[in-house]
Amino acid sequence: MSAIPFPNLKPSSRSYNPGQYPQTEFKAQNGARTIVRFGNRRVDSKLELSFNNITDAQAALILDNYQQVNRDWNNVTFTAANGTAGASSQLSAYLAENGGSGLLWRYSGPPKVQSVYPGISSVSCEFVGILDGN
Amino acid sequence: MPFYAGQQGKLFIDSSKTAAAKVVSWRFTSTANVLDTTTLSDTDRTLIYGTRSMSGSCRLYYYNYADGSATKNDCGLLLSKIIKEGSSAGDGENAASDPVTLRLYVDDGSKDGRYLDLPALITNASMSMSVGEVLAADISFEVNGAPLTSSNLNTAKTQAPVY
Numbered sequence: 001m002s003a004i005p006f007p008n009l010k011p012s013s014r015s016y017n018p019g020q021y022p023q024t025e026f027k028a029q030n031g032a033r034t035i036v037r038f039g040n041r042r043v044d045s046k047l048e049l050s051f052n053n054i055t056d057a058q059a060a061l062i063l064d065n066y067q068q069v070n071r072d073w074n075n076v077t078f079t080a081a082n083g084t085a086g087a088s089s090q091l092s093a094y095l096a097e098n099g100g101s102g103l104l105w106r107y108s109g110p111p112k113v114q115s116v117y118p119g120i121s122s123v124s125c126e127f128v129g130i131l132d133g134n
Numbered sequence: 135m136p137f138y139a140g141q142q143g144k145l146f147i148d149s150s151k152t153a154a155a156k157v158v159s160w161r162f163t164s165t166a167n168v169l170d171t172t173t174l175s176d177t178d179r180t181l182i183y184g185t186r187s188m189s190g191s192c193r194l195y196y197y198n199y200a201d202g203s204a205t206k207n208d209c210g211l212l213l214s215k216i217i218k219e220g221s222s223a224g225d226g227e228n229a230a231s232d233p234v235t236l237r238l239y240v241d242d243g244s245k246d247g248r249y250l251d252l253p254a255l256i257t258n259a260s261m262s263m264s265v266g267e268v269l270a271a272d273i274s275f276e277v278n279g280a281p282l283t284s285s286n287l288n289t290a291k292t293q294a295p296v297y
Contacts, residue, residue, distance in 0.1 A: 010173035053169040053182060086174030117184050120169060 045129035162190030
């Protein structure tokens with residue numbers, strides 16, 4: 001699995017979900033809960049980035065990155081020049097998942113490209129942070 | 135002549151060489167939309183141009199005049215672009231509205247004057263008849279595309295001298 005850097009495009013908006021801890025919850029008839037925890041790391045974090053009114057050439061860079069990441073089993077990395085732009089260093093560690101979580105970002109689905117104006121597009125991407133089992 | 139007033143204004147309809155009769159006023163508005171390109175690390179909003187649009191209006195008296203052996207009415211001509219007759223009551227399938235080319239003209243003393251040639255679709259026509267007022271039509275239009283390349287109102291280039 002190789003790290004493929006995301007193109008240096010700063011997003012117009014971003015949302016982040018740190019994921020959950022793998023566990024199963026059992027609830028007894030008297031209301032008592034029993035939780036079986038299968039790991040001590042959170043998994044399946046989510047990151048959504050949108051890029052509004054960028055050039056078609058910039059949109060193509062995102063699609064190229066999507067192919068590079070998914071053609072083989074690779075992951076995408078973010079820096080302050082792209083996905084973590086505008087965030088503090090503390091939050092960036094979560095957004096980039098490089099603070100020791102062990103999670104690696106991959107595309108959870110293909111980017112959505114919407115043509116807005118001749119030569120101008122808006123793109124939205126969704127990523128999932130996976131704990132690589134390989 | 136550095137300033138221009140109403141007496142220098144004219145309106146030409148559909149490439150007519152004769153100005154439309156009894157035009158009270160014309161106006162146009164040009165608007166450019168903007169697209170927001172602000173990103174998360176920006177402290178100030180950034181923009182790029184989006185699509186442009188133009189619209190306008192004119193007011194003409196409903197006035198019959200002789201043109202050779204024919205009787206013409208330029209206000210009626212514009213009304214006929216948008217008002218189409220049906221063959222009978224309830225007839226919903228009738229002729230489509232017609233586009234029109236309007237030349238909004240200013241006589242600046244030069245040979246050709248200054249003008250905007252606008253390919254337009256008339257979107258609204260209204261008239262009212264009341265005591266003490268002259269019958270007139272208010273016409274609103276939307277420009278289809280951009281002004282024609284023959285336009286010279288939107289340029290700072292000097293015009294050819296008057297011969």
